[in-house]
Amino acid sequence: MDGPRARKRTMFSKRVLSASGSPKRKRRATELSCVGDKIVPESVQYLELLEFEKQLDAVCARKRLEYQAATQKPVATYKKNLRILVSNIVELGDEGMVSWTFKVDGRLMDHRDKDASDKRPVVKRRFSSFVKRAFVELENEGDRCEGDDWQSAEWHASSSLAECDGFEMKRVGDIATAPTRAKVLLELAHSPEQFKLRRDLAEMVGLYQATKKSALAAIWNYIKAKQLQDQEDPEYVNCDVYLQRICSGKSRVRFSEVAEELAKLLLPVEPVTLVYDLSMDPNKQPPKAAYDIDVDVDEKFKEDANSLLRTDGVERTVRELDDKVQELTKELEEAREKREFMLMFADDPKEFLIRWLASQARDKSLENKVQGQLSETQRHAEYYKCTQTQEAVYRYYGEELQLRRKKLLDAEERAKRGKK
Numbered sequence: 001m002d003g004p005r006a007r008k009r010t011m012f013s014k015r016v017l018s019a020s021g022s023p024k025r026k027r028r029a030t031e032l033s034c035v036g037d038k039i040v041p042e043s044v045q046y047l048e049l050l051e052f053e054k055q056l057d058a059v060c061a062r063k064r065l066e067y068q069a070a071t072q073k074p075v076a077t078y079k080k081n082l083r084i085l086v087s088n089i090v091e092l093g094d095e096g097m098v099s100w101t102f103k104v105d106g107r108l109m110d111h112r113d114k115d116a117s118d119k120r121p122v123v124k125r126r127f128s129s130f131v132k133r134a135f136v137e138l139e140n141e142g143d144r145c146e147g148d149d150w151q152s153a154e155w156h157a158s159s160s161l162a163e164c165d166g167f168e169m170k171r172v173g174d175i176a177t178a179p180t181r182a183k184v185l186l187e188l189a190h191s192p193e194q195f196k197l198r199r200d201l202a203e204m205v206g207l208y209q210a211t212k213k214s215a216l217a218a219i220w221n222y223i224k225a226k227q228l229q230d231q232e233d234p235e236y237v238n239c240d241v242y243l244q245r246i247c248s249g250k251s252r253v254r255f256s257e258v259a260e261e262l263a264k265l266l267l268p269v270e271p272v273t274l275v276y277d278l279s280m281d282p283n284k285q286p287p288k289a290a291y292d293i294d295v296d297v298d299e300k301f302k303e304d305a306n307s308l309l310r311t312d313g314v315e316r317t318v319r320e321l322d323d324k325v326q327e328l329t330k331e332l333e334e335a336r337e338k339r340e341f342m343l344m345f346a347d348d349p350k351e352f353l354i355r356w357l358a359s360q361a362r363d364k365s366l367e368n369k370v371q372g373q374l375s376e377t378q379r380h381a382e383y384y385k386c387t388q389t390q391e392a393v394y395r396y397y398g399e400e401l402q403l404r405r406k407k408l409l410d411a412e413e414r415a416k417r418g419k420k
Helices: 003-013 042-071 199-205 212-226 241-246 255-265 301-309 312-347 349-378 381-385 387-419
Strands: 077-092 097-108 131-139 152-156 166-174 181-188 194-197 209-211 236-238 252-254 272-277 289-298
Touching: 077 181, 077 272, 097 131, 131 166, 194 199, 194 212, 199 212, 199 241, 209 212, 212 241, 212 255, 236 255, 241 255, 252 255, 272 289, 312 349, 381 387
Parallel strands: none
Antiparallel strands: 077 097, 077 289, 097 166, 131 152, 131 181, 181 272, 194 209, 236 252
16 A cells, blocks of 8 residues: 555564664654554643653753852851860779770850851761861870870871761770870861961961962962052062062062962961860769860852762663653554554455555565575576685585584494494
8 A cells, every 4th residue: 555554554564674674773752753642642741741851851951060060169168166075084993903084075066046047057067077187195294104005096087987976095004104184186177278377478468377279369469459560561579578578588579489489388287285184083073174166167068969969869760761651652653553554454454455465565576676686696507607606515515524424433433332
């Protein structure tokens, strides 16, 4: 049958391959047309839903890019109060031996109950996340502590360690040689890393602790405020008394040289030092000491944004549902073609079969036409005189001889075993 309907019936009755001989490509659900709108009226709503899904995907992609760009920008930080509690516990053992535990705990203070107008998010961070390195040193009035390992302990932050709210140091020894004072050194973790500015630089810019980027920006602001940039050659800076102190006494330097000199002016931040008097009386509850220090806390925007960008589970579920929709849509399209085939057959069976057989005959003639060219060539003697044909004959007879020889050897072997 001519026309699209005849082509569909041919496809239903017999699988037709593409010109390359491979099956037709599996179409995505979004590429399929509205099939079965009379059979399944909801298919129209399905196409509308697909269009809405395209718009929603475009909005999500745009928002994802905005979030990714926002995470690259520096996040605003503010000061919070970190309270550190230091204490020790003493237990008396046998023969004058004493067991004691030195504890350092910390927690981030939040005063939301006092200030209801503060709308900043509640930050939940543990004490160890603020500390990069902790060092505890024990002292004794008579300087009679037993060995360096007994006198000190050290802790380093590591990504493999879980965050905690404090540290403990346990020791056992003679009460006569027990320490009477503990010194705790805490190196705070800053992100980005902060440095202590050398005195001459700190006096010039008015900062005593800053990051490398903010220190360089402070120097540039000082140069602009004092109008020290050379008017004829803006690449150079005319140094005043304070700039000469940090630029090795030069009166005129490039600004890039100032940035190189900055590395020599940045010193490690001094650790926070806590001193605590230990009590070794097991009958008396040792007092606790509290220390408050200011720490920089961000608003956790990056962490929240990264959690929103992690959608691996959702995407996997969407892919599974998409594959299921493709299978159902394919079944629906095949069912519609089958239904049309049967309806046209029911309207006029005789005329339908005549046209359908004619369509099948045309397809068969096309296949035979290609095969017929090869069979016509094989009818001539010249076809068998080519080298490929002779080689094929030699191979065939060689395989036959090998098979015949194997049969004879097997028969000879069986005969020998039978005589024995």
